[in-house]
Amino acid sequence: MTRIFIIGLLVVGIAGCGDMAARLGIGRGANAPDTALSADAPVSEAALTPATAAPRPPAAAKTAEALDTTTPEQRAAATAPATAPTKALGKTIASLGSPTEPGLWLKTPLVKAEAQGRVTNLANGKSSLVTLIPIDGPATAGSRMSLAALRLIDASLTDLTEVEVALEG
Template identity: 70%
Template sequence: MTRFMISPTVPVMGMALLLSACGNIGLFQPEDTVTAPPPEAEVSAQEVAEVAPDPELTAAPPPPPAAKTQEALDTTSAAQRAAAAAPAAPEETSKLLGTTVASLGSPTEPGFWLKTPLVKTETKGRVTNKANGKSSAVTLIPIDGPATGGSRMSLPAMRLIEASLTDLTEVEVTLEG
Protein backbone atom coordinates (compact mmCIF):
# COMPACT_ATOMS: atom_id res chain seq x y z
CA MET A 1 0.00 0.00 0.00
CA THR A 2 1.39 3.41 -1.02
CA ARG A 3 0.92 6.37 1.30
CA PHE A 4 0.99 9.93 0.17
CA MET A 5 2.48 12.46 2.53
CA ILE A 6 1.48 16.11 2.29
CA SER A 7 4.22 18.54 3.10
CA PRO A 8 3.39 21.02 5.90
CA THR A 9 4.12 23.87 3.46
CA VAL A 10 1.30 22.89 1.09
CA PRO A 11 -1.50 24.38 3.27
CA VAL A 12 0.52 27.57 3.78
CA MET A 13 1.14 27.93 0.05
CA GLY A 14 -2.53 27.29 -0.65
CA MET A 15 -3.56 30.03 1.79
CA ALA A 16 -1.10 32.46 0.21
CA LEU A 17 -2.52 31.75 -3.26
CA LEU A 18 -6.06 32.21 -1.97
CA LEU A 19 -5.25 35.57 -0.36
CA SER A 20 -3.42 36.80 -3.45
CA ALA A 21 -6.45 35.90 -5.55
CA CYS A 22 -8.63 37.94 -3.16
CA GLY A 23 -6.32 40.90 -3.73
CA ASN A 24 -6.65 40.55 -7.48
CA ILE A 25 -10.44 40.75 -7.33
CA GLY A 26 -10.44 43.75 -4.97
CA LEU A 27 -10.91 42.06 -1.60
CA PHE A 28 -8.60 43.00 1.27
CA GLN A 29 -7.14 45.98 -0.57
CA PRO A 30 -5.82 48.84 1.57
CA GLU A 31 -7.55 52.16 1.16
CA ASP A 32 -5.69 54.90 -0.65
CA THR A 33 -3.93 57.21 1.77
CA VAL A 34 -4.78 60.31 -0.23
CA THR A 35 -7.77 61.33 -2.22
CA ALA A 36 -7.50 64.08 -4.76
CA PRO A 37 -10.11 66.79 -4.96
CA PRO A 38 -12.69 66.59 -7.72
CA PRO A 39 -11.23 67.65 -11.12
CA GLU A 40 -13.12 70.94 -11.15
CA ALA A 41 -11.51 71.88 -7.82
CA GLU A 42 -7.90 71.13 -8.75
CA VAL A 43 -5.40 73.73 -7.65
CA SER A 44 -2.74 74.76 -10.13
CA ALA A 45 0.96 74.84 -9.30
CA GLN A 46 0.90 78.58 -9.93
CA GLU A 47 -1.89 79.09 -7.38
CA VAL A 48 0.18 77.20 -4.81
CA ALA A 49 3.33 79.17 -5.65
CA GLU A 50 1.48 82.47 -5.25
CA VAL A 51 0.77 81.78 -1.56
CA ALA A 52 3.84 82.49 0.55
CA PRO A 53 4.46 80.35 3.64
CA ASP A 54 3.93 81.98 7.03
CA PRO A 55 7.35 82.18 8.74
CA GLU A 56 5.64 82.63 12.13
CA LEU A 57 4.36 79.06 11.93
CA THR A 58 7.85 77.58 11.78
CA ALA A 59 9.70 80.15 13.94
CA ALA A 60 9.76 78.15 17.18
CA PRO A 61 13.17 77.26 18.63
CA PRO A 62 14.33 73.65 18.50
CA PRO A 63 13.65 71.62 21.65
CA PRO A 64 16.46 71.04 24.15
CA PRO A 65 18.48 67.85 23.56
CA ALA A 66 17.17 66.29 26.80
CA ALA A 67 13.49 66.83 25.88
CA LYS A 68 11.46 63.62 26.22
CA THR A 69 7.84 64.68 26.78
CA GLN A 70 5.31 66.22 24.38
CA GLU A 71 5.36 69.43 26.39
CA ALA A 72 9.16 69.69 26.30
CA LEU A 73 9.36 68.86 22.58
CA ASP A 74 6.62 71.36 21.64
CA THR A 75 8.45 74.71 21.82
CA THR A 76 5.74 76.79 20.15
CA SER A 77 4.48 79.76 22.12
CA ALA A 78 0.92 80.25 23.32
CA ALA A 79 0.61 83.07 20.75
CA GLN A 80 1.76 80.75 17.94
CA ARG A 81 -0.73 78.06 19.01
CA ALA A 82 -3.54 80.64 19.13
CA ALA A 83 -2.61 81.94 15.67
CA ALA A 84 -2.49 78.40 14.22
CA ALA A 85 -5.84 77.50 15.79
CA ALA A 86 -7.57 80.68 14.57
CA PRO A 87 -9.82 80.22 11.54
CA ALA A 88 -8.63 81.62 8.22
CA ALA A 89 -9.23 85.32 7.75
CA PRO A 90 -12.47 86.09 5.86
CA GLU A 91 -10.57 87.65 2.95
CA GLU A 92 -8.49 84.49 2.46
CA THR A 93 -9.73 81.82 0.13
CA SER A 94 -9.30 78.14 0.80
CA LYS A 95 -8.77 75.61 -1.96
CA LEU A 96 -8.94 71.91 -1.24
CA LEU A 97 -5.71 70.11 -2.13
CA GLY A 98 -6.88 66.68 -1.01
CA THR A 99 -7.11 64.30 1.91
CA THR A 100 -4.08 62.51 3.27
CA VAL A 101 -3.19 60.18 6.09
CA ALA A 102 -0.67 61.84 8.38
CA SER A 103 1.72 60.35 10.86
CA LEU A 104 3.88 62.14 13.39
CA GLY A 105 6.91 63.74 11.77
CA SER A 106 10.16 64.44 13.58
CA PRO A 107 9.25 65.77 17.02
CA THR A 108 12.52 67.71 17.11
CA GLU A 109 11.53 69.91 14.13
CA PRO A 110 9.74 72.92 15.64
CA GLY A 111 6.69 74.76 14.35
CA PHE A 112 3.44 73.96 12.59
CA TRP A 113 4.06 72.08 9.33
CA LEU A 114 2.89 69.22 7.13
CA LYS A 115 5.32 67.47 4.82
CA THR A 116 3.19 66.19 1.97
CA PRO A 117 3.36 65.14 -1.68
CA LEU A 118 0.22 67.25 -2.30
CA VAL A 119 2.36 70.38 -2.92
CA LYS A 120 5.44 71.03 -5.05
CA THR A 121 6.50 74.29 -3.35
CA GLU A 122 6.45 75.41 0.25
CA THR A 123 3.25 77.31 0.93
CA LYS A 124 0.69 78.30 3.55
CA GLY A 125 -2.13 75.87 4.26
CA ARG A 126 -4.46 74.33 6.79
CA VAL A 127 -5.05 70.79 8.00
CA THR A 128 -8.36 69.63 9.43
CA ASN A 129 -8.73 66.45 11.45
CA LYS A 130 -11.60 64.63 9.73
CA ALA A 131 -12.47 62.77 12.95
CA ASN A 132 -13.19 65.85 15.09
CA GLY A 133 -13.15 68.92 12.80
CA LYS A 134 -10.26 70.63 14.63
CA SER A 135 -7.86 72.48 12.34
CA SER A 136 -4.48 74.15 12.35
CA ALA A 137 -2.73 76.57 10.07
CA VAL A 138 0.50 74.97 8.84
CA THR A 139 3.32 75.48 6.42
CA LEU A 140 2.92 72.88 3.67
CA ILE A 141 6.32 71.45 2.76
CA PRO A 142 6.73 69.31 -0.37
CA ILE A 143 8.11 65.78 -0.17
CA ASP A 144 8.79 63.32 -2.95
CA GLY A 145 6.27 60.65 -3.63
CA PRO A 146 3.04 59.96 -5.44
CA ALA A 147 0.00 62.12 -4.67
CA THR A 148 -1.46 59.05 -2.96
CA GLY A 149 1.46 58.87 -0.52
CA GLY A 150 1.09 59.66 3.15
CA SER A 151 2.23 62.81 4.93
CA ARG A 152 4.16 63.69 8.09
CA MET A 153 2.91 66.33 10.51
CA SER A 154 4.68 68.30 13.23
CA LEU A 155 4.11 67.54 16.89
CA PRO A 156 2.55 70.97 17.63
CA ALA A 157 0.08 70.61 14.73
CA MET A 158 -0.83 67.05 15.76
CA ARG A 159 -1.47 68.23 19.32
CA LEU A 160 -3.52 71.23 18.16
CA ILE A 161 -5.89 69.12 16.05
CA GLU A 162 -6.04 66.53 18.84
CA ALA A 163 -4.69 63.72 16.69
CA SER A 164 -3.19 60.60 18.21
CA LEU A 165 0.58 60.73 18.11
CA THR A 166 0.82 56.98 17.63
CA ASP A 167 -1.94 56.43 15.07
CA LEU A 168 -2.44 57.51 11.49
CA THR A 169 -4.80 60.46 11.19
CA GLU A 170 -6.85 61.35 8.11
CA VAL A 171 -6.66 65.09 7.48
CA GLU A 172 -8.08 67.38 4.85
CA VAL A 173 -5.44 69.70 3.38
CA THR A 174 -6.34 73.13 2.03
CA LEU A 175 -4.33 75.92 0.49
CA GLU A 176 -4.87 79.18 2.37
CA GLY A 177 -4.29 82.50 0.72
Protein backbone atom coordinates in the same frame (compact mmCIF):
# COMPACT_ATOMS: atom_id res chain seq x y z
CA MET B 1 42.60 34.92 19.61
CA THR B 2 41.62 35.22 15.96
CA ARG B 3 37.94 35.46 16.94
CA ILE B 4 38.62 38.33 19.31
CA PHE B 5 40.57 40.17 16.62
CA ILE B 6 37.77 39.69 14.06
CA ILE B 7 35.09 40.81 16.54
CA GLY B 8 37.13 43.90 17.45
CA LEU B 9 37.63 44.73 13.79
CA LEU B 10 33.90 44.40 13.13
CA VAL B 11 33.02 46.64 16.09
CA VAL B 12 35.43 49.35 14.92
CA GLY B 13 34.16 49.03 11.34
CA ILE B 14 30.51 49.32 12.34
CA ALA B 15 31.21 52.29 14.63
CA GLY B 16 32.52 54.21 11.62
CA CYS B 17 29.34 53.64 9.59
CA GLY B 18 27.34 56.29 11.45
CA ASP B 19 29.02 59.10 9.54
CA MET B 20 29.69 57.19 6.31
CA ALA B 21 27.26 59.28 4.23
CA ALA B 22 29.14 62.45 5.09
CA ARG B 23 32.49 60.83 4.24
CA LEU B 24 31.18 59.76 0.85
CA GLY B 25 29.62 63.19 0.25
CA ILE B 26 26.05 61.89 -0.02
CA GLY B 27 23.25 63.22 2.17
CA ARG B 28 23.93 64.63 5.60
CA GLY B 29 26.03 62.74 8.07
CA ALA B 30 25.34 62.63 11.78
CA ASN B 31 27.83 65.42 12.48
CA ALA B 32 26.88 67.67 9.54
CA PRO B 33 25.48 71.08 10.47
CA ASP B 34 21.74 71.57 10.19
CA THR B 35 21.78 74.01 7.28
CA ALA B 36 18.01 74.46 7.45
CA LEU B 37 18.48 76.24 10.75
CA SER B 38 21.98 77.68 10.43
CA ALA B 39 22.43 81.42 10.82
CA ASP B 40 24.06 81.70 7.38
CA ALA B 41 21.28 79.93 5.47
CA PRO B 42 18.62 82.04 3.75
CA VAL B 43 15.28 81.94 5.53
CA SER B 44 12.04 81.77 3.56
CA GLU B 45 9.08 84.01 4.35
CA ALA B 46 7.08 80.93 5.37
CA ALA B 47 9.70 80.09 8.01
CA LEU B 48 9.29 83.56 9.49
CA THR B 49 5.53 83.31 9.85
CA PRO B 50 4.81 83.61 13.60
CA ALA B 51 2.20 80.85 13.50
CA THR B 52 4.61 78.26 12.15
CA ALA B 53 8.12 79.20 13.37
CA ALA B 54 9.46 77.88 16.66
CA PRO B 55 12.86 77.29 18.28
CA ARG B 56 14.39 73.83 18.45
CA PRO B 57 13.52 71.86 21.59
CA PRO B 58 16.25 71.30 24.18
CA ALA B 59 18.37 68.18 23.66
CA ALA B 60 17.12 66.70 26.94
CA ALA B 61 13.43 67.02 25.96
CA LYS B 62 11.61 63.69 26.29
CA THR B 63 7.91 64.55 26.59
CA ALA B 64 5.46 66.00 24.06
CA GLU B 65 5.16 69.12 26.25
CA ALA B 66 8.93 69.67 26.24
CA LEU B 67 9.31 68.92 22.52
CA ASP B 68 6.53 71.33 21.51
CA THR B 69 8.25 74.73 21.57
CA THR B 70 5.44 76.75 20.00
CA THR B 71 4.19 79.63 22.13
CA PRO B 72 0.58 80.11 23.25
CA GLU B 73 0.37 83.06 20.83
CA GLN B 74 1.56 80.89 17.92
CA ARG B 75 -0.95 78.17 18.81
CA ALA B 76 -3.78 80.74 19.00
CA ALA B 77 -2.82 82.23 15.62
CA ALA B 78 -2.59 78.77 14.03
CA THR B 79 -6.00 77.66 15.26
CA ALA B 80 -7.79 80.91 14.39
CA PRO B 81 -10.39 80.46 11.63
CA ALA B 82 -9.19 81.09 8.08
CA THR B 83 -9.58 84.74 7.09
CA ALA B 84 -9.02 84.19 3.36
CA PRO B 85 -10.51 81.58 1.05
CA THR B 86 -8.72 78.24 1.01
CA LYS B 87 -8.10 75.94 -1.95
CA ALA B 88 -8.60 72.25 -1.12
CA LEU B 89 -5.69 70.05 -2.16
CA GLY B 90 -7.06 66.72 -0.96
CA LYS B 91 -6.96 64.28 1.90
CA THR B 92 -3.93 62.47 3.24
CA ILE B 93 -3.02 60.15 6.09
CA ALA B 94 -0.66 61.91 8.46
CA SER B 95 1.74 60.33 10.90
CA LEU B 96 4.09 61.98 13.39
CA GLY B 97 7.15 63.47 11.70
CA SER B 98 10.40 64.13 13.53
CA PRO B 99 9.40 65.34 17.00
CA THR B 100 12.61 67.37 17.26
CA GLU B 101 11.78 69.48 14.18
CA PRO B 102 10.12 72.59 15.61
CA GLY B 103 7.16 74.48 14.26
CA LEU B 104 3.84 73.74 12.63
CA TRP B 105 4.35 71.88 9.36
CA LEU B 106 3.10 69.07 7.14
CA LYS B 107 5.46 67.29 4.76
CA THR B 108 3.23 66.06 1.96
CA PRO B 109 3.30 65.06 -1.71
CA LEU B 110 0.16 67.18 -2.22
CA VAL B 111 2.27 70.31 -2.86
CA LYS B 112 5.16 70.96 -5.24
CA ALA B 113 6.50 74.05 -3.45
CA GLU B 114 6.54 75.24 0.15
CA ALA B 115 3.36 77.17 0.99
CA GLN B 116 1.09 78.20 3.85
CA GLY B 117 -1.83 75.86 4.30
CA ARG B 118 -4.40 74.52 6.68
CA VAL B 119 -4.89 70.94 7.86
CA THR B 120 -8.20 69.76 9.28
CA ASN B 121 -8.60 66.61 11.36
CA LEU B 122 -11.53 64.84 9.70
CA ALA B 123 -12.38 62.99 12.93
CA ASN B 124 -13.13 66.13 14.98
CA GLY B 125 -13.08 69.14 12.61
CA LYS B 126 -10.18 70.90 14.39
CA SER B 127 -7.76 72.70 12.09
CA SER B 128 -4.38 74.39 12.18
CA LEU B 129 -2.37 76.71 9.99
CA VAL B 130 0.84 74.95 8.90
CA THR B 131 3.71 75.29 6.48
CA LEU B 132 3.18 72.75 3.70
CA ILE B 133 6.51 71.23 2.68
CA PRO B 134 6.76 69.12 -0.49
CA ILE B 135 8.07 65.55 -0.39
CA ASP B 136 8.49 63.07 -3.21
CA GLY B 137 5.83 60.51 -3.89
CA PRO B 138 2.41 60.09 -5.44
CA ALA B 139 -0.45 62.26 -4.15
CA THR B 140 -1.89 59.13 -2.53
CA ALA B 141 1.20 58.64 -0.37
CA GLY B 142 1.06 59.50 3.30
CA SER B 143 2.32 62.67 4.96
CA ARG B 144 4.33 63.54 8.07
CA MET B 145 3.10 66.20 10.47
CA SER B 146 4.89 68.08 13.22
CA LEU B 147 4.24 67.20 16.83
CA ALA B 148 2.91 70.71 17.52
CA ALA B 149 0.42 70.55 14.62
CA LEU B 150 -0.83 67.10 15.62
CA ARG B 151 -1.41 68.37 19.14
CA LEU B 152 -3.35 71.41 17.90
CA ILE B 153 -5.79 69.28 15.90
CA ASP B 154 -6.15 66.80 18.78
CA ALA B 155 -4.71 63.91 16.81
CA SER B 156 -3.04 60.92 18.41
CA LEU B 157 0.74 61.03 18.25
CA THR B 158 0.90 57.27 17.70
CA ASP B 159 -1.97 56.69 15.25
CA LEU B 160 -2.46 57.55 11.61
CA THR B 161 -4.80 60.52 11.23
CA GLU B 162 -6.78 61.41 8.11
CA VAL B 163 -6.56 65.14 7.42
CA GLU B 164 -7.83 67.45 4.74
CA VAL B 165 -5.17 69.76 3.32
CA ALA B 166 -5.89 73.19 1.82
CA LEU B 167 -3.79 76.13 0.63
CA GLU B 168 -4.34 79.23 2.74
CA GLY B 169 -5.10 82.53 1.01
